[in-house]
Amino acid sequence: MGQAATQPSTNWHLKENARDHHTSKFSSKELIVRRGQAFIVTFHGTEQPEQNLTFITETGPKPSKLAKTQATFGISSTVSKESWSAVLQSTSSNSVSISISSPPNAVIGRYKLSVRSTSSESSSPASLGTFVLLFNPWSSGDDVFMPNKAECDEYVLEEFGIIFAGNKNRINSFGWNFGQFQEDILNICLSMLDRSLNYRQDPATDVSHRNDPKYLGRVLSAMVNANDDQGVLLGNWSGNYDGGKSPSSWTGSGEILQNWKKSGFKPVRYGQCWVFAAVLTTVLRCLGIPTRTITNFSSAHDADGNLRVDEFYDASGNHLDRAADSIWNFHVWNESWFSRSDLGPSYSGWQVLDATPQEESGGIYQCGPASRNAIKEGDVDLDYDCPFVFAEVNADCMYWNYDPATGKKTLMFSKSTVIGQFISTKAVGRDDRVDVTNDYKYEEGSKKERDIFKKARKKLGLEDKFDPTAPTPQEIDQKPDISGKFKVAGPLEVGKDLNLILVLANLQSDAKTVHVNMTAWSTVYTRRPVHEIWKDSIPVTLSPKEEKQFPIKISYTEYQQQLTTDNTIQVTALCHVEGGIQVLVQRDITLDNPAIDIQVLGEAKVNKEVDVEVIFTNPIDMEVMDCVLQVEGNDLLRGVLEIAIPPLKASEKSSTKFKLIPFETGPKHLLVNFSCDKFADIKNFKMVNVID
Structure with missing residues (x-):
């Protein structure tokens, strides 16, 4: 020997x-x-x-x-x-x-x-x-090769992101700390792979597939949610987040991933779509796959796979939660950049991955990678989950009136141009919004877009089938006698009364008698109704071609107790026209939180203390309690700083000071989140330029 x-x-x-x-x-x-x-x-x-x-x-x-x-x-x-x-x-x-x-x-x-x-x-x-x-996006032989250096810097190395939210009428945004280079995050990402179902079933084979970004992306889209595999985050859309943190209170992925590990890999409570997408961005960037978050406004969740979304309303105008289908105010998913050797070069480039648990794919809550090019061209027969993503951006909408007593449903109208608007992502190297809607579909309502829609239905075998839930040709051809819309008449701010105007117009040359039932509900951002806030009904007579306006006021005291952390209210007017078809008028409203201001008092230098002041003024005429300020920022402080703030009387201003000791030079982002009993999760961020 x-x-x-x-x-x-x-x-x-x-x-x-x-x-x-x-x-x-x-x-x-x-x-x-x-x-x-x-x-x-x-x-x-x-x-x-x-x-x-x-x-x-x-x-x-x-x-x-x-x-x-x-x-x-x-x-x-x-x-x-x-x-x-x-x-x-x-x-x-x-x-x-x-x-x-x-x-x-x-x-x-x-x-x-x-x-x-x-x-x-x-x-x-x-x-x-x-x-x-x-993975190596800087190397031309790698599946994730990205020839543009600025894009590599943004989609692999950038730790700060901006996520777009709100609704199609009012897009807002907030910062997020991806923190993919923070201590231990790489180890947590690697242990995430070793906890996947694929690894548990056959470790050696699973590891041998880890050369393939499409395999890894799919596995991780399942591991970020906790539905099948004790993954990272438990989803909750109830509006009640007891026993965990409200999804809107997170400011970065680091705390979530660290908590998952610290708890012995028990799912962290709670996530919603942007939290799932942000955490998946962190994990994929950490492993070297170029990734970004994408927000789709008026996003369809087509549960039955027929590329149509059904919405039901009762005679009072209440939005009924009876269909599995839904239309979310917004939905956030991911795009990752890699080639598709399985589909051919024309389907390479950005691939859609979605870690939010909505529908099972292959028996597991996972979604993608779906080639963005395939979605635009209606090639919904290609791997993976293309029909689901196609519907998210381009389903047709059917609005039904439903009578719970008889079970009878009547189509009010259908629309093909509602779904998939203002599809948004952060610009490369700047804090701006870029609209990528044209990368997902041809111009809405154009012949090309309708042809692709038909092609997609044909590929899914939907075009000839008799569909008992489909509207009859008579139902589709019926034209309404009146039109309506809600106009905003005043500020859309939490703490202020909500003033709207219902505008009704008679499209015919004879008078119309209309009975209008109106409701307002607080909702979560998925438009699921949570609490009724207000209702009213009015009889209306419209002379030929007449337009009338009806002011509506919902006071802060009426909605204050019912509002969810999403600050969303859905108002609906169901108009019963005598001798004609019903007309549904609705609007989703997102209220803005009051502002919070961040001041850096002096120059930020490496290893030197610098003071930061965060200023908030209570805008309402009652005291706010349970005030907490959360602060985080890569290279500015380690972990998340939490500061309790004393209660604030009506109109009182609070100034909170704390110290930072930056440890790296360059442009850094400081993120703050302020919460109290009357306002959930007021966010802001500030760019801090750290010098030597």
Whole structure:
């Protein structure tokens, strides 16, 4: 028996390798590199370094050459493009420097590296330690290659994001701290993969698929929600968030992922769509897959897969929660950038992934990757989940009047241009909104868009089938005698009365008698009704071609107790026209929170204290209690700072000061979230430029 080799000491050249591999932002003592690119390692203590050396890289529980989770390679004169290789850089009496390259399609994850001297075949390999290998969007051989450097910087390296919300009439936005380079986040992302259902069923096979971004994206879209696999976040859309944090109170992913790990991997309470999407952005950017969040306004949830969304109302105008289908004020999902070797080059580029648990796919709550190009062209027969995403942006809407007593439903009207508006994402390198609606569909209502809609229905086998729920041709052709709309007449702010005007117009040349039933409900952003706030009914007579206006006032005291953290109210007027068809007038209203102001008092310098002041004025004429300020920001402070603030009397101004000690230079974002018993989650962010 030969002697076991002595343990060599390894110099991983952390700083130089991290710089070359765009991994300097990770706060790790372990080497983190990207695939398809060389990295330098120097090790000491091997005897006779000039003798032939063999290197072994291994990942996963049962490394094998066949599964590409193990590689054995000697020193060669040139880098191999197809396999792992090592090129000698320099040698001295007791140390060797080599440059190791992985293939551009290598499995990502944590690797063990060991070395054996071929002169002593019998000795066991000496371990050089571990390193982590990630996807490489900077390398042209990688599936995630992104030729534009500014886009790489934004979609892989940027830790601050802006998420768009509200509704199509009033888009608002808030900052989010992705924090993909924060301490331990990479380890949590890797352990997320090892907790997936796929890994539990067959660990070796699962690890061997981790070279493929579409496989990983799909697995992680399932792991971010807790529905099947004890994943990261438990969804809750009830409006009641006892026993956890309200989804709108989070300001970043770091706290969520750390909490998941700290609790022994019990699902964190609670998430809604933007929280799922933001956490998935963090995980994919961390692993090196370019990813962004996308907000779709008036987003359809087509539960029965017929590319139509049915909405039901009773005779009083109450929105009935009886269909599985729904139209959300907004919905947030992800796009990740990679090529689709399974579908062909025309479907490469941005791929839709959605971690919000809405419908099962393959028996699990996961969604995507659906090629954005396939959705635009109506190629809904392609993997994965294209029909669901197609419906989200382009379903037709059917509005029905439903009589619970008889079970009879009558179509009021249908619309093909309601769904999928102002599809939004953050601009590259700027805090602006970019509209990407035209990347998801052709111009709404154009012949091309309607042709694609028909093509999609045909591919799903929907165009000829008799559908008992479908409206009859007579129902579709009926034209209403009157039209109506709600106009806003005053500020849309929490704490102020809500003033609207119902405008009704007679489209005919004879007089019309109309009975109008009006309701207002507080809702969550998915438009699920939570509490009735107000109702009224009025008889109206309209002369030929006459237009009339009816002012409506809903006072703050009426809605204050009922409002959800989403600040959304749906108002509906169901107009029963004598001798004609019913007309539904509705509007979803999102109320703005009062403002909160952030001031940085002085210059922000590395390792120097700087004061920050956050100012809030109570705008209502009653006291607000239970006030809490949450603050976070990468490279400005570690973790999340929570400050309790004393109650504020009517119109009282509060100023809260705290200190930051920034630890990196450059433009950084400070995020604040203020909550109290009358206002949920007032958010703002401030860019802080940190200098040396």
